[in-house]
Amino acid sequence: MLPTRRFVLGGLLAGAATPLWAEAPATSPLPRRRGDGGAVRTELQSADQLIEAAKLGGAFGFVVADAETGAVIEARDADLSVPPASVLKSVTAAYALDRLGPAHRFQTRVLRAGPIVQGVVQGDLILAGGGDPVLDTDMLGDLAAKLAAAGIKGATGRFLVWGGALPRLARIDSEQPEFVGYNPAVAGLNLNFNRVHFEWRRAGADWRLSMDARAERFVPEVHMASVRIAKRARPLFTYESEAGTDRWTVASEALGKGGARWLPVRHPALYAGDVFRTLVAAQGIGLAAPEVVDALPEAAELVARHDSPALDGILKGMLEHSTNLTAEVSGMAASQAASLRASAVAMQEWARLRHGMSAHFVDHSGLGGQNRITAADMARMLADVQAGALPGLMKNYGMRDDRGKVIKGHPVQVRAKTGTLNFVSSLAGYISPPGGRRLAFAIFAADTARRDALPPEAREQPAGGLDYQKRARRLQSALIARWAVLHG
CATH class of the missing domain: 3.40.710.10 (DD-peptidase/beta-lactamase superfamily)
Incomplete structure (x- = not known):
């Protein structure tokens, strides 16, 4: 998508x-x-x-x-x-x-900081972005499959996420409304154009809300972003960052019968790590909750890689x-x-x-x-x-x-x-x-x-x-x- x-x-x-x-x-x-x-x-x-x-x-x-x-x-x-x-x-x-x-291509890599023993990395596993601007959930799912094909079953250490290949921007332009999907954060690790899919459906007297990272083949739930309904007419949305996550409220009077839209992601590396953890779990690979780091560990070795289109x-x-x-x-x-x-x-x-x-x-x-x-x-x-x-x-x-x-x-x-x-x-x-x-x-x-x-x-x-x-x-x-x- x-x-x-x-x-x-x-x-x-x-x-x-x-x-x-x-x-x-x-x-x-x-x-x-x-x-x-x-x-x-x-x-x-x-x-x-x-x-x-x-x-x-x-x-x-x-x-x-x-x-x-x-x-x-x-x-x-x-x-x-x-x-x-x-x-x-x-x-x-x-x-x-x-x-x-x-012909330039951007690389998204999975690295390990430690040896592999019976399929388990004895140390940290790292998802390292290379700035790919078109990386989507399906591509990340294919990278998870490559990790499984390499025999990886988990890691004893942390699951680290690195987006430092490019400067991080909380948003492109500060003068745009907070909630518009065309003004997302930018980093060296980006996913789905750094947008999360918010959907609302009427459920009796209430609404059922969901946030996911959908693409054509995979629709994983997102945990680092959430939304709740606030009883009001305006503003349509409010936003705050809480412990490195995205927290939204939406006006109850604006919901109608149902619909969907893309909301911007303000913590892109964590977003990609959140989704990747879900995708590798479907491959039988257990990882700890993602942690964003500013620098790659020394002597980290390549396990799997996704190359962008030219x-x-x-x-x-x-x-x-x-x-x-x-x-x-x-x-x-x-x-x-x-x-x-x-x-x-x-x-x-x-x-x-x-x-x-x-x-x-x-x-x-x-x-x-x-x-x-x-x-x-x-x-x-x-x-x-x-x-x-x-x-x-x-x-x-x-x-x-x-x-x-x-x-x-x-x-x-x-x-x-x-x-x-x-x-x-x-x-x-x-x-x-x-x-x-x-x-x-x-x-x-x-x-x-x-x-x-x-x-x-x-x-x-x-x-x-x-x-x-x-x-x-x-x-x-x-x-x-x-x-x-x-x-x-």
Whole structure:
């Protein structure tokens, strides 16, 4: 299971589903071919007309350039510095590919600190993370099976868990709501994107609550995180850390008949150790309760290992699903810096020296609203790397019709990364007409004054936020259609 930034299920806590493209523009900026189900339209609105019709407010800038030469074809407020949101993940992907290489793999190891006698380790057993950002419960279950296949039956000493391969973050961005699953902790040992599955079901006059670490094949119960119902309407959740564990309360009036959502994990190494202990128990291996350590024991020897997929595949998944944890892990693994701030600065310096960018980065995912980049810098970087792996890793965004739906079989290909924060919407990537020249583009919209005015309790689903995104995305699609016709 691959939980995404916005993935929630059921109940009031999950929020309402609203069509993204409910309002369609009166006319299409894209000429329709005969036989496509409508009359041929040949009129094209100017960029200024499209921007005026969107009525976004705040700042708006774009650049479209020849991807091979980098020559700017059309631009508006190209040097306006705004939050890029998740478009920053495209920069992180290019950075990680450059520093680590597309074949890089992260290793999760089981080590022993002592000899093995009749299948029992005479000493400590250690689960040691290597920063794998896509490690899930099924993979951890397979690692448990490898341990059993190696003949291990238990350990006389402690069960240690080490997540020190990367700096530990309690959360990516302190300004986000406490309970959103897209803002988890990050460490050198991560599991299920450091999210725990919380489910509630009506049981008579009460509810049945559960927390698990589900994947496709394994659904182990989680012990280091718990939730209880509090009789109230607001806030939806409260959180506190107790003896290194996660303790949540949920508002009774928000539960409804039932549902589920992913909650962030704040102690990722302990979470992975908790789940691994359950998985090895199913293999007949008994271990003590997990203990998190800051350093690996000396002379520890390898017993079993899980290798992640290659980095290029991990980055492709990151760009498609916009997983913040993957971005932070990839960036910090590439920089090997001692903190997220230092790692962001290292990527910022790389972007300046390699691509002439004058950006300001505070993270690798774009979740922080203090990140800044210009459309000119973004388009320049995309042009610089267009002959490499990045274009093929970007999501097929597609050409879209008047209602924002992807036009199947359209000859123009669009590969791009979207970015969304409250009152921030960005899109950047490549347009490839058949037989024409590839274009690199970046579109940034941000109403930072409106964003900064939001109180913490309104940040998950602010009033007017969905309408802003709908307008911004219609404008983005209209501009892409215009450029495909005029400049492809």
